Amino acid sequence: MKRLHRLTAILVKLQSKKVVLAADLADKFEVSTRTIYRDMQALMDAGVPIGAEAGTGYYLVDGYSLPPIMFTETEANALLTASKIIETNNDQSLITEYQEAIDKVKAVLKSTQKKKLEILEQRMYTFGQETAITSNSLSIIQQAITDLRVLEIQYSDAQRQFSNREIEPLGVYFANNTWIMIAYCRLRKDYREFRTDRISNLIQKQAFYAPRNFTLENYYKERYQGYSI
Incomplete structure (x- = not known):
């Protein structure tokens, strides 16, 4: 280089x-x-x-910003490919936010790059787009994780019994076409996993103190080894 x-x-x-x-x-x-x-x-x-x-x-140093970064053709292609994959997930907020990001990428491309990207977009398809959109909360959850904000939610369990919860969100993961949030549940006084497609009436509230150096890797190591966090 x-x-x-x-x-x-x-x-x-x-x-x-x-x-x-x-x-x-x-x-x-x-x-x-x-x-x-x-x-x-x-x-x-x-x-x-x-x-x-x-x-x-x-x-x-804080306050310094760089001029807009120009993307290479292969970088733009990679981002477009990722957007096609994201379109097949079940959370509408993620799809919307990523599409807006892709629009910003397209805005800084040269005209020849834009034309090539349009061709690629027309000739690329990901099966699974028929998946029902069952969640629209991932964007708010992600913000609450980074801002350390308590979330007030209405949650439906597997038996479709609703309960109101105040939770402290700590992480999310994607499995079996579903986004799962890991959080400390103030109602159950323990860590719980919440499917985002069962969450409704999501509201951000006051700040909370997160466990120091919390990572999902450590969470699962301790969980499967039988230790409590």
Whole structure:
């Protein structure tokens, strides 16, 4: 990879993550960490406000933004392909949000790229689009997870018995064409899994304190090993 392309790619990485490690960049671009240090210095010399902390990594100073990123043809194709797959899932909010994102991608493409993308869109199909749309809450759930907001929901169990719950959402996963939310249920005073297609009347409420360093990987390790979180 030519240095100019690498510097541009480093800028994209810095904008997409809170902190970037020199070692991770060296592995990604297959260069030495010394080369990454020189690249960072070159970017700073060019006026890019990059901060650095020993043992932590590099980061863009708050308030700095890059000009719009141009997508390559293959990157645009990959995003279009992902949108076709997303169209087959059962949550309307995810479909809507992703389609709006794709529209923004198309807006920055060159006219020749747009024409090629239109051709590809007409010649690509994913079976399963007949799946019923049974959920429209994933977007709100995702926001509540990142904002650490309690959700008030009406939930229907397998016997179609409704109950009102206040839950603390911690993660989501997709299985058997259904989005599942993992949350601490204040009614049951334990962790529970909620199918999004059984959720109605979703309302965001006050903030909550999430377990420190919670990850779905750790959740399932402890769950299947018989330990409580």
